[in-house]
Amino acid sequence: xxxxxxxxxxxxxxSGTVATIGVYDGVxxxxxxxxxxxxxxxxxxxxRSAVVTFDPHPASVLRPDAxxxxxxxxxxxxxxxxxxGLDMTMVVRFDEARSEESAEDFVxxxxxxxxxxxxxxxxEDFHFGHGRKGNVELLTRMGEECGFEVTGVRAYQAEARDxxxxxxxxxxxxxxxxxxxxxxxxxxxxxxxxxxHQVRGVxxxxxxxxxxxxxxxxNVAVPFEMALPADGVYAGWYRRPGGxxxxxxxxxxxxxxxxxxxxxxxxxxxxxxxDDDLYDEVAEVEFxxxxxGQEAFASVEALIEQMGHDVSAAxxxxxxPPT
Numbered sequence: 001x002x003x004x005x006x007x008x009x010x011x012x013x014x015s016g017t018v019a020t021i022g023v024y025d026g027v028x029x030x031x032x033x034x035x036x037x038x039x040x041x042x043x044x045x046x047x048r049s050a051v052v053t054f055d056p057h058p059a060s061v062l063r064p065d066a067x068x069x070x071x072x073x074x075x076x077x078x079x080x081x082x083x084x085g086l087d088m089t090m091v092v093r094f095d096e097a098r099s100e101e102s103a104e105d106f107v108x109x110x111x112x113x114x115x116x117x118x119x120x121x122x123x124e125d126f127h128f129g130h131g132r133k134g135n136v137e138l139l140t141r142m143g144e145e146c147g148f149e150v151t152g153v154r155a156y157q158a159e160a161r162d163x164x165x166x167x168x169x170x171x172x173x174x175x176x177x178x179x180x181x182x183x184x185x186x187x188x189x190x191x192x193x194x195x196x197h198q199v200r201g202v203x204x205x206x207x208x209x210x211x212x213x214x215x216x217x218x219n220v221a222v223p224f225e226m227a228l229p230a231d232g233v234y235a236g237w238y239r240r241p242g243g244x245x246x247x248x249x250x251x252x253x254x255x256x257x258x259x260x261x262x263x264x265x266x267x268x269x270x271x272x273x274x275d276d277d278l279y280d281e282v283a284e285v286e287f288x289x290x291x292x293g294q295e296a297f298a299s300v301e302a303l304i305e306q307m308g309h310d311v312s313a314a315x316x317x318x319x320x321p322p323t
Contacts (some may be wrong), residue, residue, distance in 0.1 A: 002187025004090045006110055011088070017116035018042040019050040021128060023057055023174070026071035027080035028193045033156035035084045036086035037121050041151070046135070047118050052110060053077070054094040060225070061094055064166065069227035071174055071193070090115065107142050108178040109258040117148045117229060124152040160188040184230035186287040196236070196286040199226050201267070203278045204292040213300070215307050217268035218278045220285055228252060231265050233291045235314035238269045247272045249307075249314040250285060251296035270307075272315060289317045 001169065004011050018041045020034050021154075035051065042049035055074055059067040083090050092098070092110060093177065106129055111117040120139055128134040143150045144186035155171035163167065164186065170176060172192045180189040181197060190196045200223045202205040206219040218238065222228060238248040248269040269285055271278075291313050297303040 001078075001086050003078060004088060004099055004114075005235055006090055006092045006114060009090070010114040011090075012114055012116045013048045013088075014116070016045070016047040017050040017088070017115045018045060018047050018119045018121065019115055019117050020121050021050055021052045021111075021126070022053060022122070024053045024077060024081065025057065025068075025174045026177055026193055027077060027084070027176065028071075028154040028177060029158055030170055030192075031085060033172075033196065034121060034153060035081075035086060036122065037151070037153060039085055042087070042118055043119060045118055049085075049116055050088045050090060050117075051081055051086055052115070054079075054089045054098075057092060058094045058099070061096060061099055064272070067225075068175070068178060070225050071177060071197070071227050073223070073226065074196065076200070100130055100159045102140055103129025104128075104142065106134065107139065107146070109134070112146050112148070119149040119151065121151045121153060123155055126152070137239045146317050153245040158190050158192055161185065162188070176186060178227055181229045182295070184232050184290045186290055187227050188232060188246065189229075190288075196288050197227075197229065198286050199228060199267070200282060202285045203281050205279060206266070206268070212309065213304050214247075215270045215304075215311070216275060217270045219281060220267045220269060220283050222267055228267070229287055229290070231294045233294070233310050234287045235291060235311050235317040236269070237286040237288065237318070238271055240278075241283075243282055246274055247314065247318040248285070249291070250287065251310075253296075270311065272311065272318075291317075 018038050020038050024031050039049045057067060057070060067082040071308065102304065124136060126135065136150060139150045157169050158172050159167050159169045177189050177192050186197055201222040203218045204221050229252060233249040236248050236250040239245045239246050248271050251268045253265050291310055297306065
């Protein structure tokens with residue numbers, strides 16, 4: 001997949017493009033539904049399929065104090081978009097100046113000027129540009145003047161269970177997925193993402209308490225802006241640089257048995273049947289299933305016993321055979 005960065009790159013393919021526009025955080029099932037429409041339409045027209053996305057997330061510029069946590073960082077998003085079979089992605093830098101740009105100027109400079117767009121496919125309720133004045137109606141009007149077609153598609157819906165166990169069929173959105181993660185519902189989040197939720201970070205040095213308890217862990221420092229599930233213990237996978245994937249029991253929390261007041265939750269992955277140096281490597285952690293919530297134990301012995309149960313439960317859930 002070709003990646004272009006705007007401002008700067010202006011590929012303007014001679015064959016034209018069929019494009020969609022959006023933040024595409026998570027590249028979830030709803031996003032992929034639209035991308036499939038884009039790819040099919042591009043094949044029909046003999047054009048290139050393209051996504052126009054923004055970096056950083058517009059909310060981090062417009063309302064930084066209330067910006068949502070991210071489901072994917074830029075690198076993850078590019079990897080996931082590439083895996084859809086798109087021909088190209090244009091990453092538009094979103095800053096204060098871009099936030100003041102009118103929808104009409106954005107269409108003319110980016111979509112028409114740099115992508116030679118022939119058809120635009122977006123959600124029916126899509127909005128863009130200064131004051132969110134850009135929508136399907138505006139795109140349709142400009143398409144008549146600039147020579148491109150516009151298709152508005154209904155939001156893709158899927159069923160998922162919430163924290164109470166009730167299921168609902170609703171539009172798939174990044175907001176809905178964040179809500180499920182905040183409740184610890186990683187299985188339901190995965191059903192909407194089309195994959196387990198993943199975070200990445202560098203393995204750092206902790207207090208080595210896990211090793212003294214008999215369960216050494218990799219302490220993964222996840223960037224603050226990334227979305228994490230609710231505190232708890234999870235079964236998951238730890239992916240090392242180069243792609244090797246190892247089963248893990250993952251603890252996310254503030255270690256209430258040892259600390260009354262901890263400022264931040266710590267992500268610790270105990271790799272099953274593995275004991276080697278992991279320091280300073282960039283790791284990827286996938287959350288497959290929630291095992292339990294965080295709790296303060298009356299004694300270290302009680303905690304160690306529970307950690308043994310957690311490892312066994314993670315092994316069963318991941319179907320990882322014991323050594």
